[in-house]
Amino acid sequence: MIKIGKRAVWLFGAIAIVAASPAFAGDSAPVDRNTLWNIVNLKCLRHLTKSEAPIPCDSVDVSAGWDRGLALLKDRIGRARLLAIPTRVVTGIEDPTILAAEWSHYFADAWAVRDNLNWRLQRKLSPDAAAITVDSRPRREQDQLSFAIDCLDEGVADTLAANAATIGDQWAQMKVALKGRTY
Template sequence: MGRAIRNQAALALAALALALSSASARADPNALWRIVHDECVPHVEAGLGPKPCERVDLTGGVAEGVAILKDLVGLSQMLAIPTRRITGIEDPQMLEPDAPPVFGDAWGARDLVEARLGRALPREAIGLAINSQWARSQDQFHVHVDCVAIPVIKVLAEYASTLDGQWRAMTVPLQGRVYFARRVDSADLSDVAPLKLLADGVEGARAHMGAYSLAAIGATLDGKPDFILLADQFSLEGGGHAEDLQDHDCAIAHSAP
């Protein structure tokens, strides 16, 4: 059996095991979609405001809209959710030219995170994360917006100078996982497509996007605002859950000056 076939078989078995073990926890994998589609968008279209969402941007219409919703988990965690039906990172719609600007809107929601915390945070303390197809609870694309875990901030502060525009495996782990990393020159992610960079830059990723997770961590490189992109692949040993790089208790908000 070839390596590619073995890898696919292992991933399939892992996905099946995860699905069986988490079936009870995923009573309604469409909950986010129902909230955005059935409540937030109709409320905005009727002129009633975005509730229960915090914000809904329909500038490009529902097809390119993005809603920001406070997650039930965490002090300040926000979710950026397309108002179009998109299942997750594996959905090919996210690699099309008309993909909704989820990452840009997600980064724009950091003010909502800071408002919940009652203080501004350094750029490096905010991160975005999307989990793999087999390490998530919802079947509507969503980006987690929240504080970065302090150990991750410390490692990236030392490692950032080694990064460039090419994906490479890091030589040190983050939260026990070895991530692929690269820098991306952007102030707010409105001018780049992180998922396309993953699909085109990591060998085999485009054909198996559902197996990958992706994070974008704020950074200041060469004296200007940038981002560090981090990618990890689901396996039998774990991974594919970039949300692990975040801290939903936001300890950095209590320790940063």
């Protein structure tokens, strides 16, 4: 019989506990699907109500009303990528709220702030060098509508320019793939 001391048992137990912790698990911890809303509501808007800078947001525009505003937040991805996030809960692009005429301003307002990319990049972008994207329900990780505003990938810009004649003014599936995906 092998004799194991108390110290060895304690050490084995500690290793087992650490190995079972989420940091060592194969799957990462679940994503909080309300992170964006919590940042806007609990941080940016809260600072704004105290007449402070809306940190961590770059800006918050509530001139049309607190529930009709848009917060601009630097995304953790990329050098200049920004997220434009409504100041009210809007789950996504399919949310019936944004289909109502009085709420349809979100896309236009998000597009209007694309000049903030110039400030982040410290250079002037041509008008067609910026893009705005919205994740569809199956692709998104957040239950809060957000518009990602960023520089248009050069390959995507070239493909769009080459196929401009086939792109209409109505929503339709594109006839060409962009970076291997169809939209």
